[in-house]
Amino acid sequence: MTDESLDHRKTRALRIVKHLKEKYPADPKTALDYETALDLLVATMLSAQCTDARVNIVTKELLKKYRTAEDYAKEDIAAFEEHIKSTGFYHNKAKNIIAMAQALLKDHEGEVPGTMEELVNLPGVGRKTANLILGMIYGVPGIVCDTHVIRVSQRLGLTAHKDPEKIEYDLYEVIPQEEWTGFSNRLIMHGRDTCHAKKPDCAGCIVNYVCPSAFKV
DNA sequence: CTCCCGATAT
DNA sequence: ATATCAGGAG
Helix, strand or coil: CCCCCHHHHHHHHHHHHHHHHHHCCCCCCCCCCCCCHHHHHHHHHHCCCCCHHHHHHHHHHHHHHCCCHHHHHCCCHHHHHHHHHHHCCHHHHHHHHHHHHHHHHHHCCCCCCCCHHHHHCCCCCCHHHHHHHHHHHHCCCCCCCCHHHHHHHHHCCCCCCCCHHHHHHHHHHHCCHHHHHHHHHHHHHHHHHCCCCCCCCHHHCCCHHHCCCCCCC
16 A cells, blocks of 8 residues: 555545445534534543543533533532543543633633634644534534544555544545545544444445455454 | 543444 | 543643
8 A cells, every 4th residue: 555656545535535425415514412612622522532422421411511611611620520420531531621611711712713723732632623623613624533534544545654643644635625524524424334443344335345455354 | 652541332 | 351432641
């Protein structure tokens, strides 16, 4: 795969884009439940190493109680931990979410900022979370390089890298910019539905004919 | 690189 | 029992 030409990789990428659009025609949204930008930011921060289904169970009550940056910023960490415990990594997540809210108040008038630079400077926010917010809230295209995007794009031969940021840039080379957000969401859905981490359903996969890993994982 | 960490599928 | 789940920080 390392000696494959960029043109060849682009051609395959466009086929994959086309087929995933056929499989998921509706422009797919995130599976996380939210109303506001702050809701989505908190839900995404909770989703690290946790299923979206579990996050939605927790946020169903959580997002009713915490509506603004002030609500999070003034909360006691131990009390907040109790709400989010079942999502795992709860010490870090609670500390980060409260510090993030305090940073919103200090630097952004309590609002969620709309640039990569500002987002990744928030405590507990990295490129994956930032690109999700940019794409879903601000309409700024970007690859949301989560665990599914990493695994599926590697299997599909769209990247040979392991580092999420390098994978992001590999995908920018071969996926049209207007597709970045939608393609991220479709890769994630494809990863959840078909290209599972453990036992991928290659026989039921719509892009198996262009996949260098088909029936080999 | 390691650590954080509970819930779930296999 | 073990791998994995819409990651990020030190």
